[in-house]
Amino acid sequence: MTSEYSIGGVHHPDVESDPSKASPIVIPGPAEEVAQKIGSVSPEGVPADPKIGPAGLHWLVVLAGLVIVLVSLGMGLLVDPAAGFAMLGIGGLAFLFSPGFLVAFARAHEREEVAKTMSDRVESHREVIRVKDPSKPRSA
8 A cells, every 4th residue: 555645744655655665764662772782783883973863874974975965065165166076976986885874774764673663662562552441440
C-alpha cells in the first residue's frame, strides 16, 4: 500500500504512511541507554551525540553538501565564476571522499537498528500505560 506523507512540509509519495517505519531524526529513549546500545553495535563505540537518529545523520550530510554548494556559489558571484566552479569541484570531491561522508551511511544503519529496538520498547511502554484499571467502572 502506498500513500503520501510529509517530512518538514515536503511530500514524499510512494512511501508507507506508517510513521513507525520512517527513519527517526531523534532516537527515542534516555540518551545513556541509546549510547550504550549504539556502542554495542558500532565498531566506533559510543557516539558523541547518541540521540541523533539515522534521518538526522542523513540531514547532516545533506546540510554539509549544501554548505559547499552555497559557499561555491558565493565565491563564483563575488570573485569569479571559474573560481566558484573550481571550488565546487574541489570541495565536492573532498566531501565525497572524506571519511565522514563515507561512514555516515554505515553509522546511520547502526542507528536505524537501535532506533527500531528503542521504538519498540517505547511503544510497548505506551501500550502498558493505555491499559486501564479493571476495577474502575467503564463510562459509556
